[in-house]
Amino acid sequence: MAEVIFMPRLSDTMEEGTVVKWHKKIGDKILEGDILAEIETDKAIQEFEAESNSTLLYIGIKEGETAPVNSLLAILGSENEDISSLLKENQTIIKKNNKKIFISPLAKKIAFEKGISLENIKGSGNNGRIIKKDIEKYNNHFHLSDDKITFKKVDHSNMRKIISKRLINSQMESPHYSLFLEIKMENLMKLRESLNEMNYLKKISFNDLIVKASAIAIKANPKINSSWTEKSILYHKNINIGIAVALEDGLIVPVISNVDEKSLRKISLEIKEKVIKAKEKKLQSNELEGSTFTVSNLGMFGIDSFTSIINQPNSCILSVGRIKKKPIINNDKIVIGHTTKFTLTCDHRMIDGAVGSDYLKCLKHLLQEPLKILL
CATH class of the missing domain: 3.30.559.10 (Chloramphenicol acetyltransferase-like domain)
Structure with missing residues (x-):
């Protein structure tokens, strides 16, 4: 029977976690004790282990994404098991974690190199697609008054x-x-x-x-x-x-x-x-x-x-x-x-x-x- 795995609370102060790395991909066989993923809390990066033998059927939080504690992290179960009902039950969480961001390969490369969060950028391309000029516009320092004071916005870490x-x-x-x-x-x-x-x-x-x-x-x-x-x-x-x-x-x-x-x-x-x-x-x-x-x-x-x-x-x-x-x-x-x-x-x-x-x-x-x- 399939099991829903939620973002664990790995410290007493943890409110959300970031998936740093998945050690398994969808369809992989998993043994008890295998490392599923590395999760960054407010204090450290910790390994998250599987508690039983199973197959990885679904990933709810991709590498680099951040989600609150108890968000849908993954679904484990038997090979080829139907998990549609579980996905439907958790649809609200899934929509939040799987928010689609449309971006050109060049814009994505520039954003990665400059450490820019894509969630804060509004795309000007077709269907809201983020393109190169959107990244460059966002990256430009903001100017305040005639003194041209500049600053760079950096999102808060966990x-x-x-x-x-x-x-x-x-x-x-x-x-x-x-x-x-x-x-x-x-x-x-x-x-x-x-x-x-x-x-x-x-x-x-x-x-x-x-x-x-x-x-x-x-x-x-x-x-x-x-x-x-x-x-x-x-x-x-x-x-x-x-x-x-x-x-x-x-x-x-x-x-x-x-x-x-x-x-x-x-x-x-x-x-x-x-x-x-x-x-x-x-x-x-x-x-x-x-x-x-x-x-x-x-x-x-x-x-x-x-x-x-x-x-x-x-x-x-x-x-x-x-x-x-x-x-x-x-x-x-x-x-x-x-x-x-x-x-x-x-x-x-x-x-x-x-x-x-x-x-x-x-x-x-x-x-x-x-x-x-x-x-």
Whole structure:
């Protein structure tokens, strides 16, 4: 009996998906566990597997097309099975996903090369066919006033849409405030240098040390590890830290679970692995869920300090600037030293100023006496 396959919800925030690639074509035999397609969500590109032996009878969403969750993705069944009744039942969805766009081969080639979405172009050829001049007209920069200011329109990606929605919700739902602290980094720099002299294949980064120290400081200040619900505050037992990673389309936050229980080396390797997977859009949905705290580090981009919007449902996010060489006071003398500015942004519904301050003081103590991070 034929089975209708709908666009799956592959992450907790997914509202629509884009079919990146079909691994099977209509008429192909499919075995349980075969990869049917690759689907891009708001967070990653994930493989979609077949759950039974069958034949691919119909494709509802073609490569490159985007459709909401639960749209008709495909129909599987027995070879030569009549699926006309299923198609009729899902006709509304099919019409939406199979919207015909008439375009000349040359215009299609130019649009592809320039990354232009055809859905926004009205064709001037016969029967509304899109031709070369329609693409060129659309691609021309728009001119504003006598100054001839130009801009280029780029449609929102799935990731950018979800980022926008979540950040607006976070900013509106939770009362944010931020605490700032500058920390001397000399001892942490010396520890990192000593660790990396041990000739391990992968170097320990400052971010690795900061993530580990953050988890230890959270364990000493457990109120930080919390989430707000309508009826209660949830205090999490596991310390799962999200690591903000910048991608071309936006920001993604892979999660390192149980950070306080892992060695520094294990944390370092896991962060590197997930950053690579994030940039290749190969993270699985379970690798992006369950964070209880987030670290966002822009030090590598030369930023001195910044504030971040809380990654819901976390109660806090730690923003980390660059290590800066500057004059500092040491034993009442002015010397050249290195400092980093840390910003803790908190949800005031859960985290009062004193709680956030205690956390930052603990973090400062760990980073200025960093051997305690390893014990």
